[in-house]
Amino acid sequence: MLESTYRKLSEELEHLKNVERAAIAKVIDEARALGDLKENAEYHAAKDKQGLMEARIVELQDLLARAKVIDPSTLAHERVSFGSTVVLIDHDSDEEVQYTIVGSQESDPSRGLISIQSPMAKALLGKEEGDEVELQLPSGRKRFDVEEVKYVAIESEGK
Numbered sequence: 001m002l003e004s005t006y007r008k009l010s011e012e013l014e015h016l017k018n019v020e021r022a023a024i025a026k027v028i029d030e031a032r033a034l035g036d037l038k039e040n041a042e043y044h045a046a047k048d049k050q051g052l053m054e055a056r057i058v059e060l061q062d063l064l065a066r067a068k069v070i071d072p073s074t075l076a077h078e079r080v081s082f083g084s085t086v087v088l089i090d091h092d093s094d095e096e097v098q099y100t101i102v103g104s105q106e107s108d109p110s111r112g113l114i115s116i117q118s119p120m121a122k123a124l125l126g127k128e129e130g131d132e133v134e135l136q137l138p139s140g141r142k143r144f145d146v147e148e149v150k151y152v153a154i155e156s157e158g159k
Contacts, residue, residue, distance in 0.1 A: 001103035002083075002154065006069045009105065013060040016053055024050045063105070077151045080124045082116055085152040088133070088144035096147065100154060101125070113154065 024046060031043035072083020080086050085100045099114050101124065107115035114121050123135055124146075131146045 001067050001069060001105050003069050003071060005103065005105045006064065006067055009060055009064055009067075013057065013064065016057050016060070020053055024053060073151055073153070075151070077149050079126050079128045080146075080149050081126075083151060083154070085150050086124055086127070086146060087148040087150075089147045091132075091143040091145065097144075099124070100152065102154065106154065 027046040028043065028050065031040055031046050034040055034042065037043050070082055072081075075081055075083060077084045080101060082101055082103070085098060087096060087098050089096055097112075099112050099120070101116050101121045102113045104115045104117055107113055107118070116122075116125075120135055120137075123133055127133055127146045127149070129146055129149055132143060133146060134141060134143050
């Protein structure tokens with residue numbers, strides 16, 4: 001994953017642990033003071049929110065513990081690898097498309113950012129300029145020529 005993503009997820013984890021936990025505990029205590037817990041909607045809603053938050057904390061801790069932070073600007077982009085931007089030319093239409101290979105947390109296909117774990121990225125990894133690649137797309141199988149492999153800084157967007 002990118003350093004910026006690692007930082008953002010770390011900040012979210014710290015906020016959940018240091019701010020949200022205390023806020024939810026206070027809401028639960030206030031709801032508990034209202035009386036009978038069996039029919040106390042505020043209490044049950046707060047407990048549900050607490051459960052979701054604790055699950056997110058566990059997810060973030062696991063994700064950050066296993067994360068490999070990579071600076072793609074330091075990699076050679078002669079062949080498609082993490083952080084590479086790949087320009088492809090469609091064999092049938094001569095249309096140009098561009099994708100950047102990123103970690104699963106940065107993935108945003110609408111912006112051309114595809115996860116390194118996706119079938120498309122796996123098919124592109126290791127390719128170099130001049131290679132031909134066949135990809136399975138939602139519209140069917142398509143053949144592309146790898147026009148260019150390069151590094152382009154990835155603009156961070158609120159994902």
